[in-house]
Amino acid sequence: GxxxxxxxxxxxxxxxxxxxxxxxYSDSASNYFPWYxxxxxxxxxxxxxxxxxxxxxxxxxxxxxxxxxxKHFSLHITETQPEDSAVYFCAASKRDDKIIFGKGTxxxxxx
Amino acid sequence: DVKVTQSxxxxxxxxxxxxxxxxxxxxxHENMFWYRQDPGLGxxxxxxxxxxxxxxxxxxxxGYSVSREKKExxxxxxxSASTNQTSMYLCAxxxxxxxxxxxxNGTRLTVT
Numbered sequence: 347g348x349x350x351x352x353x354x355x356x357x358x359x360x361x362x363x364x365x366x367x368x369x370x371y372s373d374s375a376s377n378y379f380p381w382y383x384x385x386x387x388x389x390x391x392x393x394x395x396x397x398x399x400x401x402x403x404x405x406x407x408x409x410x411x412x413x414x415x416x417k418h419f420s421l422h423i424t425e426t427q428p429e430d431s432a433v434y435f436c437a438a439s440k441r442d443d444k445i446i447f448g449k450g451t452x453x454x455x456x457x
Numbered sequence: 458d459v460k461v462t463q464s465x466x467x468x469x470x471x472x473x474x475x476x477x478x479x480x481x482x483x484x485x486h487e488n489m490f491w492y493r494q495d496p497g498l499g500x501x502x503x504x505x506x507x508x509x510x511x512x513x514x515x516x517x518x519x520g521y522s523v524s525r526e527k528k529e530x531x532x533x534x535x536x537s538a539s540t541n542q543t544s545m546y547l548c549a550x551x552x553x554x555x556x557x558x559x560x561x562n563g564t565r566l567t568v569t
Binding site: 382392435444447 | 490492497498499500502505506513515516542547551555556557558560561563
C-alpha cells in the first residue's frame with residue numbers, strides 16, 4: 347500500500363522568510379497530492395492540492411511542486427506570517443483508493 | 458459550504474464499553490472516512506466507505522468496525538473500548554475521487 351514520508355517534523359523560520367516542507371510517496375499510481383493545515387484545536391483544512399498531470403501549482407504565497415519520477419512533492423510558503431504557524435500535513439491518493447497522510451510538520455513562525 | 462458533523466466533541470468511556478461515534482455530512486458525498494490523530498503519528502486511516510453499505514479497511518482497523526446504512530451517515534464502533542484507543546477521532550467526506558477531504562471537528566475520546 348501507499349506510504350507517505352514527511353520532513354521535517356518541526357520547522358522554525360523567521361517571519362518573512364520562506365518555509366519548505368517535503369514529502370515522498372511510495373505508490374507510483376498515486377495521482378492526487380493535497381496539503382492540509384491544522385491550527386491548534388481546529389480541524390485540518392485543505393490549503394492547496396496538485397494532480398499528477400502538472401508539476402507546479404501556486405496560490406498567492408503558497409506553492410506546491412511535484413516530481414513524479416522521484417516520487418516527491420513539496421510545499422513552499424513565502425513571506426511567512428504569524429498566522430502560518432500550524433501543523434501541515436501532506437497526503438497521497440489515487441482514484442477509488444484511500445487517502446494516506448504524512449505524520450505532519452509543526453511550523454513555528456518566529457517574530 | 459460542506460458541513461461534516463460529529464455527534465460529540467468530548468467523550469469519556471470505561472474500558473470494555475461499546476462506543477459509537479457518529480458522523481453526518483450534508484453534501485451528498487459518496488466517500489466517507491474515519492481517521493485517528495495522535496501526537497507524532499499524524500492522521501491514520503481506520504476505515505473508509507465509497508458507497509452505502511460498503512466499507513474498506515484502512516491501515517489500523519483492529520478493534521474497530523463501521524456502519525454506513527445511509528449515504529450521509531458513517532458510524533465508527535469500538536466493540537470493546539481499551540485505553541489504547543484514547544485519541545482524537547476525525548471523520549471526513551469527499552466527492553467522487555480523488556478529491557479534497559472535508560473534516561468534522563473531531564471527537565476526543567478518553568477511555569479509562
